[in-house]
Amino acid sequence: MSFVFSNENLQTIESLKKRYPKPQALALPLLWMAHYQEGYISLDAIDAIALASMLPPMEVYRVATFYTMFHLAPIGKYHLQVCKTLSCKLCGKEDILTSIQELLKIEVGQTTPDNLFTLSQVECLGSCGTSPVVQINDTYYENLTPQSIVEIIKGLK
Amino acid sequence: MIEDVKLISKKFAIENAHTLEVAQKHGAYTSIDKLFSLKPQEITQMVSDSGLRGKGGGGASAGEKWKLMPLGEDKPSFLVVNCDESEPGTFKDRAIITKDPHLLIEGIIATCYAIQAHHAYIYIRGEYKPFQDILQGAIDEAYEAGYLGENIFNKDYKLDITIHRGAGAYICGEKSALLESLEGKRGHPRLKPHQKECEWYFGNPTLVNNVETIASVPYILQNGSDAYRQYGTPQSPGTLLFALSGHVNRRGVYEAQFGIKMIDYINHYGGGIRGGKKLKAVIPGGASTTILTANEVMEARLDYESMRAMGSSLGTGGMIVMDEDTNMVEALKNLLEFYRHESCGQCTPCRDGSGWVDTIIGNLLKGKASMSDLEKTLAIANTMDGKTICVFAPALADVIRGFVTKFRSEFEAYIRKSKR
Structure with missing residues (x-):
């Protein structure tokens, strides 16, 4: 073992x-x-x-x-979890997702070649009053705009 | 005009109220003196008299539930606090555990004493790790102050609180699935007993209550059941942490009395619809409640009985507001994906039904569905209703029926477009 x-x-x-x-x-x-x-x-x-x-x-x-939060295979260092459920959708989660995809050049479910970022869409994160929201590993990033999420990800690199 | 009532959210606006020092300056733990001067049964009776109803969505009488707990048995009793909060549109428990966790701990102490439990578990959803850390900090402080552990408040009473972290499963908010998960298993709901009884954790009598329900106890204990009943309606007494999300100007959690008009709540606290647009629909209490049209919203009142009479339910009170530009077919598709993903898979009508309807509505959006497919979604909803172990599938059936019948023209428009 x-x-x-x-x-x-x-x-x-x-x-x-x-x-x-x-x-x-x-x-x-x-x-x-x-x-x-x-x-x-x-x-x-x-x-x-x-x-x-x-x-x-x-x-x-x-x-x-x-349980969806357990990974049975290694993933990227930063797990970007974009909330996709209704309240986030109504408040523009699609733009956030597009913004991330354009920056990192990956699709949902993929990991960047440098193993830094894995992109997922997840169900309601309980942040409906501060949507759109992305949870990166354990941390919540709320009230996002397509620009602010780019800044946040660049800050992690 | 709406009168602000703050029974639970009293300390929400105070900075650092999550620390023991600040919380105590503003009255935390003052109900404990009274607690130990009363008998456990008297506390239960007081909660029962107050008419406090479970605030996790079900709305069952809390006191009646407490009375199901056997006292003086050989087996240990447990309190399990449900902080799995995964219902889309709901984020009130999070407000309590981050802004006033000591109120929850105070409520747990009172509840445990009433049911004579010496260990409470707080089952928190896995995603809430940052908020769990705040709550754990408060619990650690309470241990240090002698409010938890052996001989709490220098009384002959022992109480431990353990936070148990889930790992991403909506269904674990269902109390029996939650207990399965707490026993280290998959979160599969249990079959319901044929008559009312308490819950069982490893075969021990257990009470499961929502965070907000437990957080309501200190007020009732301190001020009496009549004080609680002066708010709300006779059948739905007190207040609820209602919440607003979606297309309103000011989203958030705002406490209000039961029985006020929904539209007044949306305008007063939410500041109306974003961008001066018109209201189209509101999902009243978390995704699993039947959607209301704008006309219905004008009439709706925020209490269990009124919502029931409208053919919907109050649920968790987390309202998702949609403006005139919202595409209802896409909104339903979004929710169907949620339910398809979150069905635990135990019962066939739910496991297959949730996926089937999602596929049909997906096809409809792609212009590949016919009128009979639309009818089929309603037939599948009927097959899901009342034929499964838990209420997940019946709730989903209501969601489907609500969208498809109330906004049928939008669904039909897609079908007509595809024929051309």
């Missing part, structure tokens, strides 16, 4: 175990830990999570594939 949880994560796992009635409940927290540690969830990580949460590896895999 080539995936091992970092010492810091191992300590967190021990303290988390006390917070849940059964170790199975740790499936999601552990998937998140692996996700941050590796940048995605490898099959080796699934085995490690299975061991720690006392679940069969297949069950952990089933869970990992159900």
Whole structure:
């Protein structure tokens, strides 16, 4: 098994175990830990999570594939997640998307050749009052214009 | 004129109210003294008398739900706070956890005492990581101050709060799917019991309530149920954090009493329609409620009973406002993509129906659909309604029927254009 949880994560796992009635409940927290540690969830990580949460590896895999935020293969360093649902659509998300595509020369679902940016469209981010919105990794960028998103992405490069 | 009532959003405008110091200067945790002078059953009765209704969309009586929790059992009880907020058009829980997280913690302490739970989980949607960090900061502060942990407020009561992060699944906002997810499984809704009972987390009695419902408890506790009932209507007492998004001048979350006119709310808080345009339609309470035409909006009142009587529902109170230029076929297509993506896939009518209607409306937009296809969408909606484990499919059926029947001419225009 080539995936091992970092010492810091191992300590967190021990303290988390006390917070849940059964170790199975740790499936999601552990998937998140692996996700941050590796940048995605490898099959080796699934085995490690299975061991720690006392679940069969297949069950952990089933869970990992159900939730859209877990990636089972590596993606770009910055994950651009353009909210596509109604409130953002009404307030101009299409222009934001076009602006990103023109700047990075990639389509939705693709990663730039330098592995810096992956572009996705996601469902409602709960930012309807400050739309259009793009979530880059964990950070929300709200009230965007086609120009401001370009500045933000250039700032990341 | 609308009278501003701020029971939950009182501290929203105050800078740094998410810190314990500032929150306490403005009255946070003052209801706790009263809390421990009462018996748990008395708290539940008080909430029941206040008429507080679940604010996550369902609108069921909160007190009646609390009464389903067994007291004095051997098994531990749990409180689960639903902060999965993924309903399009809804962003009120986010306002609470970022602007006044201590109000939520105060509400959790009161609720846990009432149902005698010693552990509360806050299930937060995965995308809300930045807001989760603010909430976690507030919880850490509360632990340090002795408001959480062993012997809270120097009383013989233990309480822990754990934030549990989801990972991008709309359906986990459904309480039984949420509990499945909290147990480390896929978020598949459970079959409903044949009579009313509490929820179960690993076989232990559990209460699931929305963030805003729990955040309403401190006011009721401190001021009594009659004080809460002076706002709103007899059946829908109190206030709700209504929200505005889409084509209005001032989008955002604004608290208001139940029972006020929807158009007054949109004009007063939203500052009317953007660009001086005319109103075309409003989705009243998150995407899953039946759309209202401009004429209906003029009549609509913001309470559960009035909305029900109009053939829609109040839902979460997150209104999506659309102006006269909105293409309703494209708007429906947008929502259908959402539902197709978010169906958990357990029940065939929902899994296949959501995709099928999405495909048909997609074809219609491309000029490849006929009148019978349009009829088919309604037939599929009927097949989805009432035949699935959870209310996802019936809600989607209402969405489809609302758009297709109320704005039928726009759908037919596409079909006529394609024939030429």
